[in-house]
Amino acid sequence: MEEVIKIEGGHKLHGTVRISGSKNATVALIPAAILANGPVTICGVPQISDVNSLSELLKDLGVEVILKGDDILIIDPSNMTNRPMVQEAVTKLRASYYFMGALLGKYGHVEMKMPGGCYLGPRPIDLHLKGFEALGADVRYEHGTYIIDAKELTGNKIFLDISSVGATINIMMAAVYAKGRTTIENAAKEPEIIDVATLLNKMGAKIRGVGTNVITIDGVDHLDGCFHEIIPDRIEAATYLVLAAAAANEVIVENIIPQHLESLLSKLDEIGIQMEVGIDHVKIIGGSHTLQATDIKTLPYPGFATDIQQPLTALLTQAKGQSIITETIYTERFKHCMELNKMGANINVMTPSAMINGPTALTGCDVVATDLRCGACLVIAGLLAEGVTTIYEIYHIDRGYDNLDGKLTALGAKIWRETIH
Ligand code: EPU
Numbered sequence: 001m002e003e004v005i006k007i008e009g010g011h012k013l014h015g016t017v018r019i020s021g022s023k024n025a026t027v028a029l030i031p032a033a034i035l036a037n038g039p040v041t042i043c044g045v046p047q048i049s050d051v052n053s054l055s056e057l058l059k060d061l062g063v064e065v066i067l068k069g070d071d072i073l074i075i076d077p078s079n080m081t082n083r084p085m086v087q088e089a090v091t092k093l094r095a096s097y098y099f100m101g102a103l104l105g106k107y108g109h110v111e112m113k114m115p116g117g118c119y120l121g122p123r124p125i126d127l128h129l130k131g132f133e134a135l136g137a138d139v140r141y142e143h144g145t146y147i148i149d150a151k152e153l154t155g156n157k158i159f160l161d162i163s164s165v166g167a168t169i170n171i172m173m174a175a176v177y178a179k180g181r182t183t184i185e186n187a188a189k190e191p192e193i194i195d196v197a198t199l200l201n202k203m204g205a206k207i208r209g210v211g212t213n214v215i216t217i218d219g220v221d222h223l224d225g226c227f228h229e230i231i232p233d234r235i236e237a238a239t240y241l242v243l244a245a246a247a248a249n250e251v252i253v254e255n256i257i258p259q260h261l262e263s264l265l266s267k268l269d270e271i272g273i274q275m276e277v278g279i280d281h282v283k284i285i286g287g288s289h290t291l292q293a294t295d296i297k298t299l300p301y302p303g304f305a306t307d308i309q310q311p312l313t314a315l316l317t318q319a320k321g322q323s324i325i326t327e328t329i330y331t332e333r334f335k336h337c338m339e340l341n342k343m344g345a346n347i348n349v350m351t352p353s354a355m356i357n358g359p360t361a362l363t364g365c366d367v368v369a370t371d372l373r374c375g376a377c378l379v380i381a382g383l384l385a386e387g388v389t390t391i392y393e394i395y396h397i398d399r400g401y402d403n404l405d406g407k408l409t410a411l412g413a414k415i416w417r418e419t420i421h
Helices: 023-035 049-060 088-092 094-107 125-134 165-175 191-205 234-247 256-269 308-317 335-342 374-386 403-408
Strands: 002-008 013-018 040-043 064-068 072-077 109-113 138-142 145-149 157-159 181-185 206-207 214-218 226-229 248-254 274-277 281-285 296-297 321-327 346-350 353-358 365-367 388-392 416-421
Touching: 002 125, 002 374, 013 234, 023 049, 023 072, 023 094, 023 165, 023 191, 023 346, 040 181, 040 374, 049 064, 049 072, 049 094, 049 335, 072 274, 094 125, 094 138, 094 145, 094 248, 109 206, 109 296, 109 353, 125 138, 125 145, 125 165, 157 256, 165 181, 165 191, 165 214, 165 308, 191 226, 206 274, 226 248, 234 248, 234 256, 234 374, 248 374, 256 308, 274 374, 308 321, 308 335, 308 353, 308 374, 335 346, 335 365, 374 388, 403 416
Parallel strands: 013 248, 040 226, 157 181, 296 321, 365 388
Antiparallel strands: 002 388, 002 416, 040 072, 064 072, 109 145, 138 145, 181 214, 206 214, 248 281, 274 281, 321 353, 346 353
16 A cells, blocks of 8 residues: 555646744754753744654653643653664654764764665765764764763764765854864754754854854753744755746745855746845745746755755756756755656666756656655656656655645645555
8 A cells, every 4th residue: 555646747736835943954853852851832833744753752861741632743842852863763764963072962862773764875974973073072883773872971073075065054052062163174054054053052052153164063961941933945946946946837836044045046047037036025926938948056054955856857858959967965866857857758877967858848748756855856757748648656755845736735736645455
C-alpha cells in the first residue's frame, strides 16, 4: 500500500498563497530549544513530518511538547534526561544531527545513530565533528553510533573548510555554554542561521556576527525559555513563485521576505516572468509570452540556493533555448531530471551540470519523488503537463511542504491523493 499524489495538468492558477514558517529553521530551532532551562514557545511551526519526527525525539528525551492551535509548539525541557538517540526517527531526517550540538552543549555527552535525510550524493558531517573536537570533545564512531564526550567545553577559533549551514548551527549550539569565546570563521550566512541565533540570544546566549562569515559566541552559564516566531520559508516561497511562473494567470505569494529570494527573483526576471515585488509578497503575472533560457550556478547564500534549482528545472523545460544548471553544493542532485525526461523533457546531465533544451511539451505519467525538492519539481511539472501525473514516494514531499495539496487546491489546481495497492 502506498499513497501517491495525482495532478491533472493544464489548469491555470490564480489567487493568494500564504507561506509557512521555514522548515530548515524549524528543524534547528526545535533541538536548540532543549538548551533552555524553561519552556520555549515557537510560533509559525509548519505542519510537516520532519516536525513530527523531531517531536518524537524530544518526547523520548523526556521533554514536554505541546502543540497549541495549528502552529505553536511549546517545548519544555525542564525535566529532560540525556538518553542515547538510537531510534528509527533519527534516521528519518538529516536535521536530527542538531541534537548533537544541543546535547553536547547541555550535558557534555551524546550518543546518536547516523542521521538520515534526502540522498543528494555524499553528505559528510566531518566539519560538525571537527568543530566539536576543537571545543574539547572526544568523538568516536562505534557500531553505527556516534559517541561524543567532553568533560568541559572551551571556546576556540574554528575555521570551516566549507561554509556549511549544518556545521555552523551545530557548533553554535555546542558553544553557547562553553567557557570563553568561540569564533567560527568562514561561517555560513543563510537566513535560517540568523533565526537560530536570534532564538538562542533571546534565551540569553551571546552570539554576534550572524549573517556575516565570522560568528563569535561568548559562553554563558544559564539560558531561559522564551518566545520566538520563525522566519518564512524561503524555499517554500521559491517553490510557489516558480510554480506560479509556470502555471499562473496571477498569483500572490505572501508572508515572505523578498530579500531572502533575490537570486531567484533576478533569474525569474531574466527568464521573462512579469512580477511585482512588495514588502512581504510577490505577485506573479502569467501570460503567453515566450520564456528565455538562462544559466544557473548554485552557491551558498546569498547565491542561488541548491534547494531551488530542482523546482526551477521544471520551469526551464518551458524556456526557449538551452539552460545550463551547474550544481556546486551537491553535484549529484539531478535525479529529478530523469523523471522530467520521462514526462517529455529534453535534459542531458553531465555532472555537475544539467543541460535543459526547451521548450518541450510535458505529458503526465508515473514519476518518483526521489527527494524532497525533486518532489516539488515534479509537482510543478505535473501542473504544466497534459493529462494526469502520478507521483510516488511522496513521504519526501510531506517531510517539507506544509499543506501542499490544500494550498494548491485553493489556487485552482487539480491535485489529490490516492492509496494504491
Ligand atoms: N559538507 C561537508 N562536511 C560537513 C558538512 C557539509 O563536506 O561536515 C558539505 C556538504 O556535503 C555540501 C556542502 O558542504 O556539499 C554544504 O552542506 P551544508 O552543511 O551547508 O548542508 P546541510 O546543512 O546538511 C542544509 C539544508 C539543505 C540545503 C543545504 C545547502 C537543512 C536541514 N538542510 O543542509 O536543505 O540543501 O543546507 O543550503 O537545513 C532541503 O531543504 O531540501 C535541503 C536539502
